Amino acid sequence: MNTLNSPVGRPLDRVDGPLKVTGQARYAAEFGTPDLLHGSVVSSTIACGRVRRIDSRDAEALPGVVLVLTHQNRPAIASYDEPYEDDDAAEGSPFRPLYNDRVLYSGQPLALVVAESLELARHAGSLVRIEYDSEPHQTDLLAVREQAHEAPAETPEPRGDFASAFAAAPHKVEQEYVTPVEHHNPMEMHASTVHYQPGGDLLIYEKTQGVQNCQRYVEDVFDLKGRIRVLSPFVGGAFGSGLRPQYQLPLAVMAALKLKRSVRVVLTRQQMFTFGYRPRSIQRLSLAADEQGRLQAVGHSAIGQTSRFEDFTEHEVEWSGMLYRCDNVELDYRLAPLDVYTPLDMRAPGATLGVYALECAMDELAYASNIDPVQLRLINFAERNGNEDKPYSSKELRACYAQGAERFGWSRRSMAPRSMRVGNELIGWGMATGVWEAMQMPASARACLEADGRLVVSSATSDIGTGTYTVMTQIAAAAMGLPLEQVEFRLGDSSLPQAPLEGGSATVSSVGSAVQQACAALREKVLDVVQQFPGSPFAGASLEDVVFVDGRLLLKSDPKVHVELGEVVRSNGTLAAEASVEPGEKRKEWATATHSAVFVEVRVDEALGTIKISRVVSAIAAGRVVNPKTAGNQIVGGVVWGIGMALQEETLIDHKLGRYMNHNLAEYHIPVQTDVPDVEVIFVEEHDSVVNDLGSKGVGEIGIIGVAAAVANAIYHATGKRVRDLPITLDKLL
Known part of the structure; x- marks a missing residue:
């Protein structure tokens, strides 16, 4: 990919923005x-x-x-x-x-x-x-928790001797965390x-x-x-729906x-x-540490609800076996069938729930050990994924802690609960870690230089509001050395080259890599055509000898020697190339993940118990960020959802009827403008040559992970009351 004046890495506006704001973008029912x-x-x-x-x-x-x-x-x-x-x-x-x-x-x-x-x-x-x-009928998970069966999930096998290590450790936390049903509601x-x-x-x-x-x-x-x-x-x-x-x-x-x-x-x-949702979950965390705060034992068990006709599984407990270094780990994941529809993946499925419980338990362990929450996480930093026993291809989580804490002012935090206040408001500072797998799926793309000199690139992927149109246009423009206005990306058509589902933060990694490779194949075709010109100065040149920039093909050794790409297609006709990519062999030797550190300030009215989020800093390590503007929007959206998860969001069911009661946007509470402060997003510099040729890990999921835990931890710091049943509403806090 050309780096000279490359659009990749720049915070560009959405290319589809004008269509959306003028009402010209048409949706399925239009x-x-x-x-x-x-x-x-x-x-x-x-x-x-x-x-x-x-x-x-x-x-x-x-x-x-x-x-x-x-x-x-x-x-x-x-x-x-x-x-x-x-x-x-x-x-x-x-x-x-x-x-x-x-x-x-x-x-x-x-x-x-x-x-x-x-x-x-x-x-x-x-x-x-x-x-x-x-x-x-039965629709209450709590009523059938003892009847749960083992989930058909790839839960990592136990390692070490959890029971003995837990019993011998001086500092322990053993608590249960409950999360409700949530619905996507796009x-x-x-x-x-x-x-x-x-x-x-x-x-x-x-x-x-x-x-x-x-x-x-x-x-x-x-x-x-x-x-x-x-x-x-x-x-x-x-969001997965x-x-x-x-x-x-x-x-x-x-x-x-x-x-x-x-x-x-x-x-x-x-x-x-009346269809999929994030399932209700009961999680039990058992953490034990020595006098220095080093984890000696980690136990994480979860029970999730599913339907009578399908066993819905997600990666809920394994994050506890990989996020921190520990030799004695025991994980268990079970399902309880109910007379409900099958749950469905919802933004950062599994991790949103599992990391919430883990990070609340880590905060409780920090207080049990009298160690600052950030310091406790640094003490237990994992260089390898313990579940897979593989080193990480890149992991700038320490930089996330450092930069997030500095921007937030964490060093000014006093450890004791109820020790910070302004007037009648109790001030609480909480933090949490986030982690998500950096995936890549098989994908294909086609790149075509049209007769008018435009580049049209296509793949059957989707854009659910994440900015796919824009980042693929940036990747293609950079690969072919064309200005953005001469590039068009087409998607959302089953007749286009194969693409995976848009989910899991894998679209840029998968489809973006295919776009890059399709453009690389097109560059070869362009050079081959130019070399056939009579007396071509490019005869004998390889791709390493030339550069594509500003709509031209240049000789590196003599940039004055060039040819316009428009001239190439006018003389030869349309040129097209297609490429398919899949995860590379070198990925097999490494663990790959995105990481984050989230810092939250809450203000709790001491008399009324009302909670206001006043500041959020989210530091993200996600490899190369193709567009910091659209990526930043993704993180902010995830933070907003995490705030809602912590304080408001809950689908309530009348178990006598087996029917949801608040199935509307008036009573299904989500954050509005006044509930959300300015959210500061930091993208930590991280280089990764293993995940894919772009070096990009994706950001769609990581923004929400850890946010609810950071809010819950901040509320404990403000009030001294630990609420382990989400959402944290007034009745629970008072």
């Missing part, structure tokens, strides 16, 4: 056809049982109602009984809407009303009457617009984090190989196939609470 029909989902009102009867006569009598689709009249779908491909599936039998008369959870889709307008479809849906044979609701085309092919506009995953899903379930194209040019947030195809997609496809017409199905805000 692509219509003249004959488009609208579907409205009718959901179950019980949590377990059978449908005895569905009476849709009143709905069907309304003029403009075209169909009421149920399990009794849906199209025959042979593959509904067979396994199908889903890149983010959990172990078990995935949910199949309108499969039979069984009710598996409250809110389950039981019918789809299709009408000439959305308003009519929703009104008609209210007229559908469903009779049930109810059965006993701004854009899940929607599928299925355009039925002549011959029966389907063009689907979908809210998704993986167009090719949705394409394979529909092809497999409906036996439509080669007849499906999925488009998702813009996504209004997802778009990793798996949600139920509105097969419902819209069923209706389109049955009616041979185009159909759109958009979920309501309330229905956004």
